[in-house]
Amino acid sequence: MAEILSLPRMSDTMEEGVIANMLIKVGDVVKAGSVIAEVETDKATMDLEIFQEGTVLYVAAKSGDSIPVNGLLAILGKPGESFEELLSGGAPAPAVEEKPKAKEETKVAVAVSAPATTNTNNTNSDRVKISPLAKKMAEDNGISLNGISGSGDEGRITKKDIEEALKSGNSSQKGISMPTMSLPVGQESFEEVPVSQMRKVIAKRLAESMYTAPHFYLTIEVNMDEAKKAREQMNAFAPVKISFNDMVIKACALALKKHPAVNSSWLGDKIRINHHVNIGMAVAVPDGLVVPVIRSADMLSLSQLAMTSKSFAEKAKNKQVTPDDMKGNTFSISNLGMMGIEEFTAIINPPDACIMAVGAMKDIVAIKDGEIVQSSVMKLTLSCDHRVVDGAVGAGFLKDVKTFIENPVTMLV
Secondary structure: EEEEOOOOOOOOOOOOEEEEEOOOOOOOOOOOOOOOEEEEOOOOEEEEOOOEEEEEEEOOOOOEEEEEEOOOEEEOOOOOOOOHHHHHOOOOOOOOOOOOOOOOOOOOOOOOOOOOOOOOOOOOOOOOEEOOOHHHHHHHHHOOOOOOEEEEOOEEHHHHHHHHHHHHOOOOOOOOOOOOOOOOOOOOOOOOOOOOOHHHHHHHHHHHHHHHHOOOEEEEEEEEEHHHHHHHHOOOOOOOOOOOHHHHHHHHHHHHHHHHOOOOEEEEOEEEEEOOEEEEEOEOOOOOEEEEEOOOHHHHHHHHHHHHHHHHHHHHHOOOHHHHHHHHOOEEEOHHHOOOOOOOOOOOOOOOEEEEEEEOOEEEEEEOEEEEEEEEEEEEEEEOOOOOOOOOHHHHHHHHHHHHOOOOOHOOO
16 A cells, blocks of 8 residues: 655754755665655754655655655555555645746837926026035036026026036036046846755744843953963873863863853743753854754863864764754853954853853963063853843853863862
8 A cells, every 4th residue: 555755853853854865766666774865954964764665656855845844755655556645635746836827018108208497598697696605616626607507596506506517527618527437347146045954943043042032141251371281281191182172161061060050941930950061062064053962071081071072073074963962952162262253152052041152362461470471361251041040140150160271170180
């Protein structure tokens, strides 16, 4: 008996998917375990594996189509089996696009008659009626008053009339002429690209976050001198290179244990205070942004954090991050320091109550022990959902993050 293949929900937030590549056609024989399409979900591009078998009788979706969850993809059955009943009773067959009939052109002849104008020739009078400002403009620009019809009372020439004469290139017998310039005209062009499923979800989730969660922002400056020294020493022995971002993640993980309100989320009629620390790490990809989650970050050593973060960065680059990799965040970090951005604010990543933006390190001149020295600083900006986190709580959290980073040995005990 013929049966429908529909698009399953491939992530917890998925509402529709884009068929990145349809791998079957009518007449193909498929078996359980066959991959029939590559589907771009809101979080990743994934292989769609089926558990049915049979001959492909009908294919409703093609590459590039956006299909809702449970939408029709194809119909399987036995060769020659009728399937029209499934189309009429379930998902409708794709409508045949009718070409619009060409509309008959209606030619309309419009007769336009020019309004009669009264030409007031100022040269026929003994005295030309002209305002003082207009007279000076005419003299300065070498404008002849012959033939200029004044638009003022009783044919009086005004500033506006002189400006019109300048535009038309009228000049006096002095030989002064208005220069003309031929300006280059550039070709206007644009390109429109379809919005990817990932970009749609990013737009929806962040718009909801920005306009439902009352954001406020706190910024603190961190001295990085000791962190630079400690990192150099640790990397001399660590099995994997530790980055400053790894140190920031570790500092946040430890500070979150001291400030559980920052490690919380708003659920409408209740606030969830998380006792575990799962930190989402924002990673830029060509289609947008993914946020893989480092679980139990407070319990990982700096070396373990470095290995985990590098693994996620590589998976994101190769589009291998799975929906499970992006579940369960309790706090998020976005770092644009490697791109030279010194300070920015980030939009909270639901359901978190906070997200921290990490800027670039820069060298400054500072006074230490009465002497002028060169020092390195970095700015951290915490975005807070005011429904969950108050200013004093967020400030206390940032103060502890600063303390951990400025005293790296405290993160090792």
